[in-house]
Amino acid sequence: MKVQAAVRRLVVAATVAGRVRSVRIVYRVGPAGRLSTVWQRSPSLSRSVLPPAVTVVCRVATSDSAPAARRREVEAQVRQYVRRHAADPDLAITGIAGALGWSARYLQDVLQAAGTTSRELIRSERLRLRLRLARTRLAGSAWDNRSIAQVAHASGFASHASFATAYRREFGVTPRETRGDGRGES
Known part of the structure; x- marks a missing residue:
């Protein structure tokens, strides 16, 4: 139609x-x-x-008269935009709304209906970005001379313990298993 x-x-x-x-x-x-x-x-x-x-x-x-399918499309656009711009320190709902052509309030309503908030979405995408960076570093040979704790810190994690917990939750394996060399984590 x-x-x-x-x-x-x-x-x-x-x-x-x-x-x-x-x-x-x-x-x-x-x-x-x-x-x-x-x-x-x-x-x-x-x-x-x-x-x-x-x-x-x-x-x-843009009131709630929008069909559910349209709201899901908008949600997907927001998630995709946040994924692409997660490294931007100034990323906020107002910038997302402006870039996508929607009001900030409408995007907040769409995300609320999806069970999240813009702040939570941005935080989780930034966490995934840092975890993927750490996984790349752990799997590559350029970072072999650094400990897992150093890789975690260089990837934006303040605590080795929180890094290891988040890493295992995201990828289903420990950082040591990804590295595959059996070295200690210190």
Whole structure:
């Protein structure tokens, strides 16, 4: 079924300094359900009113009326984006939302419905990234002269014990088994 783009207009009234001001917001719901928003404001309207007004439009346009299949697609897009950008120290829901063309609130709702939060998703993907890096180092010959504890620390783990526990949970084997040389872990 082909989804056609729809253009909708919404006039939002806001009280600023005791006077009602209006902002006309024109938004387009595109073929993928993404929003393109263009707003026009009255000359006397404060710029601080625009973000809340745009948020209202995003909430109306992307409300829970989205089918479950669409929410799963959005969740998959978010997970893929987080996987690709897990090393970015500034990765946050607002940046993800901007890059994918959704509101941060909508993405939070999608992730909540999936049983997670953006913070938990980012944390778990960063952990997986560090564990994969450690596994590559343990399996390669370039790191043979370093202990497992040194590899763990170089891969971003503060504690050898927490590294070993997370490693075994992720890969089903210990770091020593991955290294395969029978050396001690000190």
